[in-house]
Amino acid sequence: TNTPEKQGLGPVSDLVDLGTGEISREIFVNEEIFRREMEHLFPRAWLFVGHASQVPNPGDYFSSQMGSDPVLLTRDDKGEIHVLLNSCRHRGMRVCRYDEGNTMQFTCPYHAWSYSIDGALVETPGDLHGVPQMKAAYDNKLRKKQWGLVHCPNIHVYKGLVFANWDPEAPSFEEYVGDFHWWLDNLADAFDGTEGATEVFRGVLKWRIKSNWKFVSENFLGDTYHGASTHASVEAVGIGPGGKGKRRHGERQDQGGFSKGRMKTSFRLGHGASDNLAYEVPYPEFAEPEMEEYFAAAWQKRAEKLRAEDRPLGGRGPATLFPNMSFAAGFPRSILVAHPISPTETEVWRWFIVDKDAPEFVREWLRHYYMRYGGPAGMTEQDDMENWDYATQASLGVVARRYPYNYQQGLGQELPSDLDRAVHSHHAIAGEVNARAFYRRWAEFTDNLSWPELEELAKTDDRATAVAPDALPEIGRREED
């Protein structure tokens, strides 16, 4: 097959064959491809850097990462949010080495240049503040205004979710997201539908896996195929969300999987979701009566609100915002970002969402649930980690790398959608249209196509031409009431 070793590395689009549904293993292991991703994809994509509730007060900061670059999410004295490159302008030292906190200024540990919370090189007089020995070293001529921390030029706060983009030419966040915003809404709105009334639990769960970052994105954006086999033990031992071994997903008993109504949604922009807007995820069955009461009331209130607004009730994922922000917006709600470390190593960060006005017993219940279910020690996440790590190891060999992965599920059977530049999978469980669309967009970014070219390509979509089998339901913007 088409490997860089044999042919020299041309465009990565040569390694993603959407006609046959074959994708070269090289894109998961190759150093040069990883370098191109860091150079052309991550500095141009809108990336999730944190939640506004992590920096509620002036002086608050949170250390985050954008591709290969460490950044600081900060809130200044006026309440403005900034995203700053966490690298000193003098010799590049990481000016802040803490995960989060509150400070008057960041003083570089190396030679003590100091920066205010909005990134400016401070003017404070004295040898140990601002720029030490300003007179002796620079004859007081250093132009401090030019040497503040580098600002990320594009920041967008969407219902508390903070996104940033390094490219001044990048399209707006709204254009980049498109109709996928419905999934972000369900993530950021409260369980009862109150807009943006959520926050994150303090602390971010972080761990490393020995596999490529794209395994994570792909898994969330539509790999419902793995659930029954990979997570069989979770269901078997009865540690679903309610602690009763049930998720109130009657359709799961139906052919061992999801109902037909849960067709996946794939966006030409590279985003993908494991469901569609018409598919309403039932809330789980709780062992505790007070939890049952709380969630039943919240679900009811949300349904009434959305129906009054003529909005569909579905769209809860799991899902991935291209390229590396994955999340579940149903139950539970959490955000997972796959930070690339190397072609075969990824640092995974998980944020856990809770309604701002959730009572203490709900917070406590959710906290325990999140620990039990997610993260490296959680019952679900460790299943996935095993798969990704072993898949990577078994794909690294000289012979293994000659053979592509198979992405042929539902090839040519995609179903049209009412959503802008989107299609649906032909089947609820099987169907890899989301992954194919993700890797197509990935190749376009990684091959460094210009913004006009990317925009033009995003208008075209030949996947929705397949005729929908009569047996399958309509799955457009919303189901008929």
Ligand code: FES
């Ligand atoms: Fe920061 Fe020198 S590297 S002050």
